[in-house]
Amino acid sequence: MANSTTVDLGWYPPSQTLINNLTNVVSNGTTGVYGFIYNSSYTPDDEYGTYNWCNMPHVRAKEYVRPSEEYELVYVELIHRHHKRTPYAANSFPVESYTWDCNDEGLYYFARPFSSPSGSSPSSSPHPDAGRNSSALTYWETFSGLNPFEALASGWKGTCQFPQITSQGLDDSWQHGADLYAVYHDLLGFLPDRDEEDWRDKVRYRVTNNVITSEVAGMVINGMWNTTTTSVPLLIQPDGVDSLEPDYTCTSSSTQFSTIQSAGGNPAWAAHLEAAAGVFAALDSISGVASDDSGFHASFDHYYDNLSARQCHGKPLPCKLVNGTGGGGAGLVNDTQECVTQGLADEVYRFGNWEYSQVYRDSGAESLAASVGSFGVWVAELAAHLRGVIGGGGGGGDGTIWFHNVAHDGSVSRLLGVLQVDVMVWPGMGSEVVFEVWKGPGSGGGGSNTTTTAGAAAAAVDSGKKGSRETREKDTSASGYYIRVLFGGRVLTSSNPSLGTLDLVPVEILLA
Template sequence: MQTNPRASFMAAVAASLARHGIAASTVDLNWHAPNATAINNLTQVVGGSGVYGFIYNSSATPEGQYGVYNWCNMPHVRAIEYKKPSPEYKLQYVEVIHRHHKRTVYASNSFPVESYGWNCDDEGLFYYGQPNAGKKSAHAYWQGYLSPQNPFIPSGFLGSCQFPQITAEGLDDSWQHGRDLYGVYHDLVGFLPDNANEKVTFRVTQNVITSEVAGMVINGMFGTEADYPLLIQPSGVDSLEPTYTCSISSNLFSAIKSGTNWTNHLTAASPLYSALDNISGVSPSDSGFHASFDHYYDNLSARQCHAKPLPCKLVNGVNSTTCITQDYANEVYRLGNYEYSYIYRDDPRSLAASATSYGVWIGELTTHIRDFVAGKSNVIYRHNVAHDGSLSRLLSVLQLDVMIWPGMGSEVVFELYKKEASTTGIPSPSSTPATSASGYYIRVLWKGQVLRSSNPSLGLMDMVPLETVLAYFDGLVGIGASLVQGKCNGMIAV
């Protein structure tokens, strides 16, 4: 009786990966502090100047500086900087997760009365349905307007935009992001198919801004304007955003943001708050603006990314000369990055808080990899369009060594490789000496470059044995996220 060599090989690999318990006993599942930098040093944050050379006023990064943090359009995988591994490593599977691109401000983050309007007449947001077979729909899109007969005026920005929506410039950035990914994984590496077929999937959240981005990414990658499905989970249980209930995670994050170490920075920033409140008209009792710098950060950065002026104080409905200065804005940005480092990395509770609230997505990721290795799935590329809270939790679980607020278009890429016998004798210069029993390795890219974790079991995530990565994730969330629900409801200790 003949045997199928590929089936035998897959069975052996699957058995090897199933025996991850030995690796799990040696993988470090503990929290490890991030690097000490100016970003998480409160004295330098409050008393400093500038924003570490970060970019907040353009999607374009100057030539030769690509890789620098650009809030408006974060660096991602592209052919110019992409480092191909040595020839014995053959790319097998890729999963991308990235934050949507730049957008208008959220309505809740607008000032009570904004000193100028914001129009989006240079794009259309298409919202329509049609049967898969049968009659067709007009390509209907929303056109915002204000009725002169409607006496009820909304607070915040006035204009034809939705708040939020991906702007025309953000849509262009989304298209280029797709084109750059295709330039690497199709043109440079020869991995992606020519067309978006059954080997490729795209997933979005319930927030429509992720769908606005996904459509442009798909066209940037595959040049198609044809109908294309976007995978989406139900509201309230979506693992990508995430929205499922996890009381343990919520309690941990609340505790992180209520202790003395947290309130110290708000107290230190009280003079800044007073100046911002006076100019913006935000009430000092508005908890949304004063529990953190999230609202002020979003409001000011959204303007600057779209070349809009920083706001001035309105006196009798007219702009005065008392304005939010660039120094004020820079301090807001420094404080925002300090907060994200503190919430997601500096506090030891951050690992458990993030692993529980993002554990289902991580379990889905590890299942995708296992299914591919076992020959159960023919999907070779998955792409997820998500949010800053999604990326922050993932980076927290990966224990990124220098945590920042993930900017627009921030991207984490998981690459699965199989190592074959070397025919060149040239080793990969940055590869880890650890070997994989299965022959599979993981490389993780952040901002287009290899991610460095503070966790010693992960370290520089350049060809880490697959067994190590699976054992780390499984130890935190269980195989296929099997521990998450129990950890979220308190039945299993975190």
Template sequence: MITTRHVLPFFLLPASFASVDLGWHPPKKTWINQLDKAVNGSGTNGFVFNTSELPPGTKYGAYNWCNMPHVRSQEYVRANSEYQLEYVEVIHRHHKRTPYASNTFPRESYPWECSDEGLFYFGEPLNPAGNTSAKTYWSVYTSETNPFAPAGFNGTCVQPQITREGLDDSWQHGKDLYGVYHGLLGFLPEGINDKVTYRVTNNVITSQVAGMLVEGMFKPSKTVPLRIQPTSLDSLEPAYSCPASLKLYNSYGVGGSAANWTAHLTAAQPLFNTLDAISGVPKDSTDWHKSFDHYYDNLSARQCHSKPLPCSISDTSKCVTQAQADTVYRLGQYEYSFIYRDSPQSLQAAVGSYGVFIAELAQNIRDCISGKSSIIYRHNVAHDGSVSRLLSILQVDVMVWVGMGSEVVFEIYSKKVYDSKRYIRILWGGQILTSSNPSLGKVDMLDVDVFLAYLDGLTGTKASKVVAFCQS
């Protein structure tokens, strides 16, 4: 097996951590990361892109872009009875939404309506309480007097916003988590208290998800704070500045000219030409042709909400076919695997851009073990770029484009018979995560000291190595 260690020049280990492997190790070879299968294959190899519900007969745990598998009581595997759960930290992507405005066509052939939900935005005095607020929500409309036609989808949606179906998926996600960590394990309290915290990013769609998720878990009768960091340094999204990481990603991935990146774009040029002719996207639009991100988001958002694939406004006989959409989805999977796992530079790039969150995770675990913190459950609602970087750092053995609701859970255990050691289990999509890194392997009751040594070796104390790299 090929491994790469020299790509981490700033990762110098203390002697006590010398046995922990900090090198990059490649993921498994699957249809996802093989160029020929991405370009010339057919279908989506069982991956679902058109509904939050799995097709009849499909086992839960299958990849579903619209609503990824997560921890549920039906599939949850209890730890051996000799262990007791002490701490849980969850991070997952938001649930399904409308496309970002930048991912809509110059003109869309049909509208997208969101009048079946309300996006509530208001402030209210607290600590001490004062006058109460009306429950006001945004109601999108287009004025007939306004001479500027809206780009993208006409209708009553914000681009993006969590859709009604995405809100329902969020609520169910919360209910399922509560069903495991309260109903099955008796770990969470019946009602929410100060031992449970929720965190979101500065993108409002994560707050839209969090509100539904908290209700699905606890049905609280009082207000619930959502922890959030300042926009300029948010580690969860991530939004803090790391020019060195951005430069590294650009050197081998999106926007770069490396042959092993541009190969799939060159091979897919006929597909780009067809999609451009239907969508009206200019052929010289760099953003739409440096990756398949824009077309992937546009087409998958439609199909997740049972909307038809688009047709040309000027010639309605020319439409995107399902086979073409499937090829876009395969190429999107290929791109994410390459960016976050297949490139030997991906580990260093991810540590630079997501190392602060990793350092926070390590500190949260330490604070629980030492008794410094009484918090037993932390919940983070994030984005695909968040979870992808996390999986990159964990060196997941099979990388995918993390779909809506994609979830990683960190569980910290002790032994019921006194033992000062703690152990970690990591669940990815509700199943035990397997890492290509031999020091992590199948993360099932791994000595937490090994896991923390791995994180510390990459990020340094209080992310000191991240700062040094970002400023290099």
């Protein structure tokens, strides 16, 4: 019996929640940030799943729900944002009121010659110490010398790089890896044992050209495989064309994102900038940022990063710096009468989440098209891996069963936009999307499944109807393979009716 599935590729709006309701964001009656956490990596077990900007929920054994025993897990691909870090230098205030030091960790940068060219697989790669000169374990250590320009430089001072993953972020990364292994090895028996010599042939790790993703990957790998001596390759694409960051040129996507984030091209964006004028003015007065600084005022990105990074690491919110008058000494001191209050910071966080929903989900078909254009290459790579699984060769057809991508908020946001997540948030530190491929009962036999796509006309359907978010009836996969998508450790729900609740959906639907 044929099973015909029509896949609608049109854009559907996300649910209307407090997050993407601008009236709620700016209301004097609104306090806090929807119960979200911004001041600690720790989330109590009975609250796990709560949005925690400092350390987002991910797959853990305690909360993991296994499908019925008739399904067999055959492939996992996941992508997650790096873990918590220092702010980017571009997001610092002209003069910061305290230093930020990272003396409790080392950034190890060195290279080692192999004794012979790398083998055809990770497990056959030569040991880096075998028969050749090797490298000392060298790390960066910031020092203060006689350089007169150091004191004149604006922004953060201290021994950190801006950005770098902090020691707390490194610990979060290690725990993330340990939690994943506890699920996919200990609970499901899917990943190889740690003492299997060929485990590196079955797993792949990929990073971007931004070194903070490599800093995270090293800790994740140790958390998973309990090794500090095994050499593990991190896959990386050339700078300027990397699909994971993403860093390739797509003019149409850039234009669409620019239009969405412009007062002239998007009335909703204009309304939010007008509503935020008082917040920007208060922040400018405290920070010393010029009111015409476009980087700080095109969106809340810079202020959000600056304030949230402090709070995630237990640092105080900033106060205004004024000229000191006591003791005859010049210098700047904190004016404790004018500081960023928790209420003001919370308003920044509410605006930030509204912005991400507006950019990646709420701005109509433009939101979807912009994400597809700028992240479509990575999505195509994922699709190729899934097709390799269906073909019986593992992800990409090379026997890989685990493909692990360490990326950025822009990567995860675009993916959520492509999947049309029903409730969009700003992906916090460690935000994770997992694609699990399960082989269903009776795989490979039976009738045909015809999957077609609805064209542009489908996008004009009244997407405000409740039915657009209802879970569709259970479809049968012609190939016998099903996919489950998890976001924050829970099954992801899409506004698109063809996707719906992405819990054991025929893989053909996601590949349409």
